[in-house]
Amino acid sequence: MNIIIAGDGEVGFYLARALVTSNHNITIVDPHEELLKMIETHADLMTIVGESNSVSVLKQANVSKADLVISVLHDEYINILTAILAKKLGAKQTIARVNTLENVNEENKKIYNELGIDFLISPEDIAGHEVINLLQQPAATEIFELSGGSLSVFLIRIEPDAPVVNKSLNDIANEHRMLDFRAVVIHRIEKTFIPTGDTVFQPGDLVYVITKPSALEKLLAMGGKKKMDINNIMIVGGGRVGKVIAKRLESDLNIKLIEKDRDRCLKLSDILEDTLLINGDARDINLLEDEGIEGVDAFISVTNSSETNILTCLHAKKFGVKKTIALVENLDYIEISQSIGIDTIINKKLSASSYIIRHSMGDEVSSLKCLSGIASDVVELVAKHGSPVTKKPIRHLNMPEGTIIGGIIRGKESFIAVGDFQILEGDKVVVFAIPGISQKMEKLFLKSSFGL
DSSP states (O other): OEEEEEOSSHHHHHHHHHHHTTTOEEEEEESOHHHHHHHHHHSOOEEEESOTTOHHHHHHTTGGGOSEEEEOOSOHHHHHHHHHHHHHTTOSEEEEEOOOGGGGSHHHHHHHHHHTOOEEEOHHHHHHHHHHHHHHSTTOSEEEEEGGGTEEEEEEEOOTTOTTTTOBHHHHHHHOSOOSEEEEEEEETTEEEOOOTTOBOOTTOEEEEEEOGGGHHHHHHHTTOOOOOOOEEEEEOOSHHHHHHHHHHTTTSEEEEEESOHHHHHHHHHHOSSEEEEESOTTOHHHHHHTTGGGOSEEEEOSSOHHHHHHHHHHHHHTTOSEEEEEOOOGGGHHHHHHTTOSEEEOHHHHHHHHHHHTTSOTTEEEEEEETTTTEEEEEEEOOTTOGGGSSOGGGSOOOTTEEEEEEEETTEEEEOOTTOOOOTTOEEEEEEOTTOHHHHHHHTSOOSSOO
16 A cells, blocks of 8 residues: 655654555655654655645655555644645545544544545544553453454463463363463563463463453453452543543542643543542652552553653552553553553553554454554454465464464354364454564455465
């Protein structure tokens, strides 16, 4: 595909690198010349210095031949105008990032569609709903549902007293003949790998597991997880992410929200009805103690500062909070944040990129998630008539290195992948792959005259 990315920072840069590895022709438009020079040294793509809402700049980027135009600047008005102009100038599809949550409601989406914007995306809205999902399953570090929950992907950390510690996958399979879940990726001390039958679980392993809903309780028990009730929540940061979380949950849970900016607190008081608002600095340990941090079940820090979010979550852990969630925008901080004890990391770039990258793929890809715990993607692919994956059982498929099939969804039924399973036309197949491999995987699901 010919893709134009309009950006003014890390989101555009991250997208460009991710899409270049999938063999797309990428042109990135950015007003900052120095940033573009840096991008050129890291990725094989075309760069244009200029404002993306300029007709002449879009024409210079050959917008009339673009299959997809993605505008992800911080200014939502530039993104909206860029997408509208791009569509009028011949682009096939457009995606615009917006910050005002009202823009992503169904009524407004329809208006923007009529103007030429195919998809609106709010990273803050996505991040907020990820936190909400995690609070519903607090024992998990990351969650991703497939086909409406027919299968789910969970990231769990293996506890020191977990029943699986010092046992291999083969040992576990011999002990439990019928397990409706499967470990597909393990992250251990800065190393990510696909486990084999001889792989032995160790305390602290971060494990991605694909599971049927009915097997979730057994999965968590084998990982050493105990039932966790969430009733009292403390949120740090009253920006867009914090507002989404509080507004969605305040009628069901006891919520305290700490916001340093007094004017923002006053605005939030007009929006939030059952949330206790506290004007203060959450980095102040005395403030946390005064506001009852010891009685909090989940502590969520979503300010604009990754450092503040990490620090306050560590303070919360010291006071015995069971679940900590930090918004960490610096990708380099993700692994170290997990290693020092923060339960869950949310990253808006990865959340938004999952949505956007999905639209750069063919119609055989029904969903995609860039996993934040490790450098890996989970892709849901549809097997086409006559495609190579329908010709042989899974164990005989010549899968690209760095990939593994985790599960299959066939109509209303779901299956955990085993070696003798035969994929059929129309099956949705869940594949885990290191970044850049997804494009190779797609070929296996397209109609082909060649066998594997």
